Amino acid sequence: MTVLVTGGAGYIGSHTCLELIAQGYDIVVTDNFCNSLPEAVNRLKTLSGTDFPFYRADVRDADAMDGIFKNHEIECVIHFAGLKAVGESVRLPLMYYGNNIASTVQLCEAMKRARVKKFIFSSSATVYNGDNDMPYTETSRVGDCANPYGRTKYMCEQILRDVSAAEKDWSVVLLRYFNPIGAHESGQIGEEPDGIPNNLMPYIAQTAVGRREYLPVFGADYETPDGTGVRDYIHVADLARGHVAAIRYCKQYTGCDEFNLGTGRGTSVLELVSAFEQATGVKIPYRIEARRPGDLPLYYAATDKAAKVLDWRAEKTIAQACADSWRWQSRNPNGYKA
Ligand code: NAD
Ligand code: UFG
Numbered sequence: 001m002t003v004l005v006t007g008g009a010g011y012i013g014s015h016t017c018l019e020l021i022a023q024g025y026d027i028v029v030t031d032n033f034c035n036s037l038p039e040a041v042n043r044l045k046t047l048s049g050t051d052f053p054f055y056r057a058d059v060r061d062a063d064a065m066d067g068i069f070k071n072h073e074i075e076c077v078i079h080f081a082g083l084k085a086v087g088e089s090v091r092l093p094l095m096y097y098g099n100n101i102a103s104t105v106q107l108c109e110a111m112k113r114a115r116v117k118k119f120i121f122s123s124s125a126t127v128y129n130g131d132n133d134m135p136y137t138e139t140s141r142v143g144d145c146a147n148p149y150g151r152t153k154y155m156c157e158q159i160l161r162d163v164s165a166a167e168k169d170w171s172v173v174l175l176r177y178f179n180p181i182g183a184h185e186s187g188q189i190g191e192e193p194d195g196i197p198n199n200l201m202p203y204i205a206q207t208a209v210g211r212r213e214y215l216p217v218f219g220a221d222y223e224t225p226d227g228t229g230v231r232d233y234i235h236v237a238d239l240a241r242g243h244v245a246a247i248r249y250c251k252q253y254t255g256c257d258e259f260n261l262g263t264g265r266g267t268s269v270l271e272l273v274s275a276f277e278q279a280t281g282v283k284i285p286y287r288i289e290a291r292r293p294g295d296l297p298l299y300y301a302a303t304d305k306a307a308k309v310l311d312w313r314a315e316k317t318i319a320q321a322c323a324d325s326w327r328w329q330s331r332n333p334n335g336y337k338a
Helices: 011-022 038-049 062-071 087-089 095-112 148-166 201-206 236-250 269-280 304-310 318-331
Strands: 002-006 026-031 054-056 074-079 120-123 173-175 179-181 215-218 233-235 255-261 288-289
Touching: 002 062, 011 026, 011 038, 011 062, 011 236, 011 255, 038 062, 054 062, 062 095, 074 095, 074 173, 074 236, 087 148, 120 148, 120 236, 148 173, 148 255, 173 236, 179 201, 179 236, 179 318, 201 215, 201 269, 201 318, 215 269, 233 236, 233 318, 236 255, 236 304, 255 304, 269 318, 288 304
Parallel strands: 002 026, 002 074, 026 054, 074 120, 120 173, 173 255, 179 233, 215 288
Antiparallel strands: none
């Protein structure tokens, strides 16, 4: 089966490309490099020993997408391409709606023209309403998102539900990722945020490598065991396997279904810092600062549905994720830049 991966040069997309190749899928990859670099694609080709077709294109470019569908017998699309920085989405909402919503709609239209009917969408735990009880299950309340980024994911989910209701032979899978961390065990590919990292693990890793002086810990007065925020951190390699499980599911299912991809366990900021120090032997200086606006104290995933229906579970530990993040960051202190 040939799978089109949009946003395949990015953090989660690149790891999923490697897993797809390892599992015997043919891949076609597209990315416009608005948040990634061509070097990621070079490394993917070297690591996998596969010269897969790559197109530098924007998913919103209908001609480019039609060309890709014409050139290849694509059966399934995994749509990673999108913008993901929460703070930026507050400052530049139009850019977020313009990219995340339009790319999803345009991609569905191109798929319709090419009669491709399997769609796997990168959604997020941010679609859940913060007032839900823990853990978030797939039936927990969604919507009322805290920021424009979250709203784009929520809206895309609604759009895809409507599409699947109209196109009865489509199979749409919404994968709600919790907090991806870690890197490929080779240390050759990993997460390289542009500028100052928004997310915890890249901030820790950049502090460890000396690019940041200390880690700001956003709040130590939450109602959590140690006062710091709690999240469900999942190794990106486990997340990649979740996409392969979703493709298998698409083969025998039509409609629109959603799954949490998380571990079911919560880890606090200070626990992650301590796990990183233990796994790497590197001390992480940190300072307690004010809460970050819009942050929730604690959330983690219910994982039963993915286990039962997709036969998928996260397997890697936080310690492995810390060691892998460090291997990537220490061997590539400036990411993909030389
Ligand atoms: P990323 O920024 O590393 O990867 C996204 C890729 O898409 C980038 O390479 C970027 O250049 C490309 N891209 C963006 N808009 C495009 C467009 N219009 N046309 C072509 N390419 C385009 O992000 P990631 O962490 O790998 O996230 C992948 C997906 O998963 C995103 O949709 C994101 O919202 C979602 N997600 C991420 C997280 C997370 O914490 N990383 C959590 C939940 C959901
Ligand atoms: N944190 C710090 N210091 C930092 C960065 C983060 O203390 O420098 C804390 C946050 O306050 C929070 C925890 O670390 O308690 C995790 O924060 P992240 O920014 O790493 O992750 P979020 O849970 O805020 O959001 C991330 C992505 C979203 C995605 C969501 C899915 O940014 O895009 O996970 O759960 F949707």
